Amino acid sequence: MKTRSIACVATLLVGFSVPSMALARTSNVASLLNMANQMNNEEQDNAKELRSKAGDNQALVSMADTLTADHKANQVALETLAKQKNITLNDYKPNKVAEDRLDNLKGARFDSAFLKMDVKDHKNAIAEFKKAQVSLSGDPDVKVYIDQTLPVLESHLKMAESLRHDSSVLGSSENPANNKATN
Numbered sequence: 001m002k003t004r005s006i007a008c009v010a011t012l013l014v015g016f017s018v019p020s021m022a023l024a025r026t027s028n029v030a031s032l033l034n035m036a037n038q039m040n041n042e043e044q045d046n047a048k049e050l051r052s053k054a055g056d057n058q059a060l061v062s063m064a065d066t067l068t069a070d071h072k073a074n075q076v077a078l079e080t081l082a083k084q085k086n087i088t089l090n091d092y093k094p095n096k097v098a099e100d101r102l103d104n105l106k107g108a109r110f111d112s113a114f115l116k117m118d119v120k121d122h123k124n125a126i127a128e129f130k131k132a133q134v135s136l137s138g139d140p141d142v143k144v145y146i147d148q149t150l151p152v153l154e155s156h157l158k159m160a161e162s163l164r165h166d167s168s169v170l171g172s173s174e175n176p177a178n179n180k181a182t183n
Contacts, residue, residue: 028132028135028136029085029087029136029139029142030085030087032128032129032132032136032142032146033078033081033082033085033087033089034089034090035125035128036074036078036125036149037075037078037082037089037090037092038090038092038093039071039121039125040071040072040074040075040078041071041075041092041094042092042094042095042121043067043071043121044067044068044071044072044075045094045099046067046102046114046117046118047063047064047065047067047068047071048064048068049099049102049103049114050063050064050067050114051064051065051068053106053110053111053114057111057169059163059166059169060111060163060169063159063160063163066156066159067156070152070156074149074152077145077148077149078145081141081142081145084141085141085142098117101113102114102117111169112164115160115163115164115169116164118156118160119157119160119161119164122153122154122156122157122160123157125153126150126153126154126157129146129149129150129153130150132146133146133147133150
């Protein structure tokens with residue numbers, strides 16, 4: 001009889017903990033999707049700024065176009081997943097401090113600051129996605145989204161790191177007076 005009552009109590013406890021675990025997982029999914037929403041919109045804004053200031057620098061033009069296309073595609077996948085999971089995404093909040101800082105830079109100063117920021121942003125995003133990869137591994141839909149997003153973020157990071165260390169990328173023949181990089 002004692003074993004039966006322990007089993008009943010255990011069943012009740014498991015029954016109460018499963019919904020809260022599912023709720024916690026949904027909350028984590030919502031956090032991930034909202035972080036990705038912010039990231040995608042921010043990267044598209046940053047890429048637009050990069051494109052406008054890249055001048056004749058084909059490496060930066062190419063980077064801006066890649067960032068724009070990849071983050072637009074990721075946003076479509078993100079919105080589809082959010083709708084499927086019944087998650088309302090938060091409104092995008094631009095980072096005015098970073099935008100203002102970049103707006104005031106030109107030439108190599110802009111290029112250097114942009115690439116430094118982009119490396120940092122992609123490292124942070126990769127770290128968040130890798131944490132979510134572990135904590136949300138039980139959700140197959142989220143797992144697919146993460147597994148498709150991580151390689152793209154990693155390729156963006158490699159591209160930014162490579163360009164950041166390429167002195168021929170920093171600056172433009174259109175603005176030679178601005179071609180002295182500052183770190």
